[in-house]
Each structure stands twice: as structure tokens, then as C-alpha cells.
Amino acid sequence: MDPALPEAYPLPRGGEPVMARLRGGEPVAGLTAHTTQPPGSLASLWSTTETYELFPLLGDAPGEGMDALLHALRRQLGELGAPEHDSSCLVTWPSGDVAATRALLDHGFVPLSCLAIRTPVATVDTKLSGTVKMRRAEPADVDSVVELAMAELEYAALVGASVPRSGAAGLKRDAVSVRLRAKSGPRGIRRADGAPSGDPVWLAERDGNPVGLAECGWVDADNQHSGHRLGNGLWGYVNCLSVREEERGTGIGRELMSLVHDDFAAAGAVGSYLYYNPANPLSPVFWHRRGYRPLWTLWEIRPATALR
Template sequence: MTTAQELMDVQSARLATLDEALPSSYLLPHRGEPLMARLADGTEVAGLMAHTSHPPGSLQRLWSATENYELFPLLGEHPRAGMDALLDSWRRQLSQREITAADSSAVVTWPSRDVDATRALLDHGFAPLTCLAVRPAAPAKYTKLSGTVKTRRAGTDDLDAVVELALAELNYAALVGGSVLRGDAETLKRNAARVRLHTTGRTGSEPVWLAERDGEPIGLAECGWTDTETHPGQHRLASGRWGYVNCLSVREQERGTGIGSLLTALAHDEFARAGVVGSYLYYNPANPLSSVFWPRQGYRPLWTVWEMRPATALR
């Protein structure tokens, strides 16, 4: 009988050959329901399912279903057949639960370059709604903009402008990815922005930049920091301190003029000065803007978040 640790060791070694930027080990959540499956030749694969419920008023509901069922596969050296068998077993497991809410999702986050597993996920009806993309730490190259565009750090007096631009990004993202427009979206965004802006300018604070044309805010970059040593939840990144881009938003009439590139360059310069391992962000592969823009800024997919909504639709 193959143990979970043996499957994990073989899987980690195989994934390391596919992508050197992946962390050295594939970590499982502390709690979850075990799952087993057998291939045609009797080989065993396993997994762990974690269920998370996001109550009303939680910020996570803006990018996640309320009831989230996430599978953490242990496939050993059988990415396609193992994923296929495990998803069959997971479908049977979910069918035995009382999942009545339409606001639910089944999620598998898997290394983007493991295309054998990708085939099995597609065959079971999953959609690649989100990518976690990474960029090596390096200063940015600036492009001179035409017109009177200025950038600056946002402050507490800029709360309304920050919220407006952040909501514009959320509205667009909800059309092309996993984001969800909730009735309390503006309140949640405002509360989060108020906290972020209250600390901006302090050492170690999460930077927020605004781009302005003739004093009018036209672009926003909300950024921050993650240290994998103090934030164990960031187990999908290599060890060290990272910069991240939480939200980049440019007014529709200003898109394509270089505003987004300018704001991103500011973030990358600050990340580089801080000595980070690299920077990361999440974008939607189906987003016709992000899927072109972020690779041009040096980002490439590391993990793909595959989703099925509702969870009961898993086939």
C-alpha cells in the first residue's frame, strides 16, 4: 500500500523537474477529508478535501464562492490518470453531501506547467478561472508618457478615488473570472482601503499609488508584501519575502496609454529595493486585457486555479 508521504515525495520530485520556481514541497491543509482512488493497474492515488465557508461580510466572498470545496491531490507519478481517477472519486464524495446552495465551487489549484493533469481537469469540466503568476525581482523599464500624467503615493484623503477605481476593476473581473459582485462590495472595498491607506507611508506598509492627469485620478496600483516564513498560507511560493500586486485599475478611456505599465514599474522598483525574492499576482486567463498585459510585465503562470461552479456540476 502506497502511503500519502510516498505519493507526496514522488509528486514533489516530478513537479520540480517541470518548474524550478515551485516550492520544494507540496503542502496539505491541516484539516480535511481524505480521498482515495485506484488506477486500472491497481496503483493508488490520494487527496485531501478542505471545505471553507465564507460568511456574509467577509472580503473573501468578492473572489470566491460562499461554500468552497478544495481538493489537494497526491498523484505520485501519474498526473493524468491519477487526476482523472481522483476526480471521479471526488465527484462521488461530493454527491453524498448536502450541497444545495448555488453559491458553491469545487476548486483544484495545480502547477500550470503540468499539462498532463490539465487534460484530466478539462475532461471533468473544470475552467481555468485564475492564475497565480510570478516575476523575478528586477527594476522596471519606464516608458515616457505623453501628456500631463503624474504618479504619487495615495493617502487617506484619496479613499473615494481608490474605492472607485478598485470597484471598476472588480466589475470587470467579475465578467471574466472568479470574482463575484456582492451587494456589500463597496462597503468591503472601502473598509479594506481605509485600513491600507491609514498605514501608507510607514515603514513596511503596503504601498498604494495613484496616477493622475491634470489632478484627476485615472489609475490605481494597490500592492503589498508577503513573507512565507510568517505567512504559512502562502505555501505555493518559494521561501522568502515577496511583493504582490493586489489590484491594478485604469479608467477605461485611459487604457492602452501606458498608465498601467507606469504604475507597475513603480511597484517593481520598490519591490527590487526591498530585496524581495520576486513578485506575484493573480489574473484571469479569460481576461482579454490581463492575459496580454501581465506577461508583457514579466509575469508567467506558476499555479492555475481550476474551478467548477456550482460544486455539484462536477462531472
């Protein structure tokens, strides 16, 4: 998952055991460590007075195991008499384990902080290898576009608000078909540089096989009428960037976005925008490196007094 992770999972010396079983009967377990920060202590500046930290032991079932264990933890916190005021429940878990991330989000956890590291690494040549071609997608590419868009949706559902509902592929296909057939941009804008207008959808192909997708659009913001949270003008919108798992880290996403940004600029856009999930271990660092910064933060209301 990450070569920087320690070989052994650190466990506290004490703690209350918590047990649960998966649907097939396999056990998962953990330890719950309770700490109290005295009033006026330095640690009270960054911690609640009462903290219940779960140390899960999930085996080979990080998603189902975390879900089952958090249900058991909820019952345990009631038995321990966890207070409703100035208390918290904490789980520290590898960022790359997105199956467990989905369970944590479902139970009301939000990613408040992370332990980040930087280690010396050898320079990696990210120049694209093989034959990689970038081009505008056409109506005949609808199958490839939908496949790559669904891969992004399924991953995003593990780390954020996306939901892979039944019929999602059909909904994606309908939306993509409209995008690929569009001939002009917002409010009928046609580009002065002669390039295709419409909603730009880009494909990356390696040796003729689709390996990356950048599905984009336009927003003509007019705050007096539309209520957009953007400055007035034409904006490029990045709806979906998807690279096949085996191709990630080779530079395809970077090159696709360079092409997208050049295309936005050529069309006269005042800027571009997108949404990403803070809990996603891949997208924040990628988008920050592309020059994006947070403008608005959307927070969900979570129960303040109890684990779901």
C-alpha cells in the same frame, strides 16, 4: 470590438436551430452543429468523439442573450440524445465580448484554447501624453482608490471568479482605509531606504484627476509555518491594477507597474506575484509582457456530463 474580426459571423451550412427569448420577449437564436470523429482519426486527437457546436445569433444582448440561448441548448442536447461519455459542447466567440464570457462561465464553460493572431502594425508611441503624475496614495485619497478598485472588480466579474456583491464598495473602503493608514510592512518591517512602508497603494493622475491605481501589499513567506505556495522571503503582492477605460492603451498601467516593481526591489523583495483570469482578454497579455509567468493553475470542477 476588434477590427480583425470578420465582417460577417460564420454559420455552418446545416445544423439544428435553437431558439430562446429574453425577459422582454425579444428573440435570440442559433444553430447547433453535430460532428462525430471516427475512432483512429487524426481529429480525434484534439476533439471528443461527439461534438455539439453552438453558433449563437444574439443581436444587441450578448450577456442575457447568451444565457437564454444556453438554457435552450441544454434542453436541446437532451432531445438530441447527447452522450455522457466522450462528448463536448463548443462555442467559439470573440474574446473581447466579456458580457458573453460571463454567461459562458456561469454555464460551466472553461476557456480551453483560443485562436490568436499577429498582424503587422505601425509602431505606436506609448509615451504618456499630457501631465501624468505617479504618487503614493494617502488616507485622503480613499474615494478615488475605491472608485478605481470597484471599476476593476466590475470588469473582473465578467471574466472570472470575482463577484460584485451588494455592499462591495463598503468592504473595499474598509480594506483600503486600513491599507492607506498602515505604517509598516509584514511583521512590522520598516524599510531601510526611508520610503513609506505599509501596503503600497499607488495613484496615477492626469492633470490632477485619478486615472490609474496599483493596490499592492506584502507577504513574508515562511513555508514551515504559513503554508504559502511561494519560496521563502519577502514578496510584493499586486492585488489590483485598474486604469480608467478611456485611458487604457496609453501606457499608464505599464508605467504604474514599473514604479511598483522598482518599489518592491528597493524594499528587498525576492519577487512579486498576482492572480489573473485566463478568460480576461486584457490581463494575461499585459502581465506576460511585464515578465509574469504561471506558477500554479487553479481550476474549478465543472460538470463533465452536462451543460449547466
